[in-house]
Amino acid sequence: MFTKKISILVALIVSTCFQSLFAQNLYSKAYGDRKNPPLIYIHGGPRGNSTLFEGTTAQKLADLGFFVIVYDRRGEGRSTDGSAKLTFNEASHDINDIIKQYGLKKVSLIGHSFGGIVSTFFTNQNPEKVDRLILVGALFAQQESYDHVLRTASKTAIAKNDTVSIHKIEYINSLDKRGAEYRQLTYEIASRFGYFKMPEPTEESKRVNKEYETGEFSKSNIRNNQAPILFYKNESSVNIDTKPILRSLPRKGVKLFAVYGANDGIFSSRQISDLEKITGKKNLHIIQNCSHYPFVDQRSQFLKIMKSVMEEKSKAPLI
Template sequence: MKNIRITLLLTFLLITQSAFAQVLYSNTFGEKDNPAIIFLHGGPGYNSFTFEASTGQRLADEGYYVVVFDQRGCGRSENPDDSQYDFAEAVADVDAVYEQFKIKKATLIGHSWGGALGLLYAEIHPEKVDRLVLVGAPMDYPQTFKAILKHARAAYIESNKEGQLKYLDMLEGMDSESLQYANYCFIHAMASGLYTAKNPAPNGKEIAEAMKESEDVKQAMNMTQAPVKGLYDNERYTTLVLYDRLTALKTNVPVFGMYGSDDGLFDEVQLDAIKKAVGTDRFSIVKDASHSVFIDQQDKFIALLKGYME
């Protein structure tokens, strides 16, 4: 029986690594012997391009081994017919990254939705996570939608966009747990500038302009819908409220939070709750940054991250 179990385990690992090579796009920066960082991108349905193009090499230059990958069905990764799009599969895919690159332990950077994914992974595999760093990561999706509506309304009033205000009125009458509601909230977040820093650092502007010229930028801007619909249908991810689980996790895994002062996806209610969950000394608001702190204020992002890694 023991031999059968070993054979089955080896077969599973071979299948997992083979499936990884076929399904998930990945890239690495730096030397394998350096402390490992795995970046978990946002979405679901987005990809790792912006972090890969802007920050991967810079962190490698600071002495880290950085792994980026596009989650299943996202960006440059494939969307196999047998994909389940549930939390168990998403966690298994992260574990496949560890296996593929022979990483025993890593710091997880969870950007936006990637923060929830990182939390889910760290709950199951705390022994493989040095620390979890939340970057612009919602821990309360219903509160994020409330913040978006509030901030979008203020932006539309300031810019005198009466038509958009009428759309917000209709949106507020929709089922707040529906996927359509969530999608429209994120559309208005983009349309009203909630992802945009008011005064990014000069190199942040340069990074953003350079990425616009990249051949991969069209792919990067292509949101894929299979992960969005699948994770909604199977897990209702847009209803997640994770404060209690975040508080529980930090007893086993150090958790840090880094959020931009201009990030319109958050209000004081959620930011205060996250600060309370992770601890005041492990929570940072980065001035003049929005949702992508690692672009808007890259030097501050790297300085904070290095502090967390010590």
């Protein structure tokens, strides 16, 4: 009996040490009063980090009366971890640890870009822990987005007689659609054709970008180029369509909202229409003169929308 008690004690000590070590490896930071409604920002990727949101918007959002938490996923950005698998289950495990670390019971999630898929998976697995899921320029039907980018870019390239882009798109279309190279080159095409840029930068957007680029957070904009490779190696759920999951969330008690730029080139009008049917027209916010980064392109408007979203009590239609 005494030996058994010693074994249990050792196991508890090892477990505690592991959790402390894990907490040290996972970068996170909170802004605002912890008594306020908690919001966790989940960044894009794989290969991303939270520096852009943290350096431009986290404190501003906290000033509106929210407890804002940002973090970099394991193996990405400032959360260096050579043993990271970059899977959705691993990401969900880390979100659970963030919630425990800050002593929270129920949170709202802001899922940006690829972070929209991460947050959707987590919410589906842990609906009792999520009050609101807020998709911001979030992926929800990956292959539809990739097809849209390549199809529209091809039309533009042909019209401009851009043979370099035409050949590159042809090469991309020959690749395995479930591979890292296909995803990477598709986004390179999207960047080349300005799919991530707001059409007419405002004085505010210029100021916000400059503040970030000349500030401390841009210096921490760490990118792990191996992250996408590890994700496609270790994760079986790639190029997925999360619309069925999103439809089910209101029935699980989760309030669903979406904030998208009207000029975000990686989504077709049909995709946005499909999303509206899921969220309901009232819960889908489209920002004009705005692309993939609403919290930078139109920060003031984004903050107003976030405040209204957090105060909204209605749910998306049950589908």
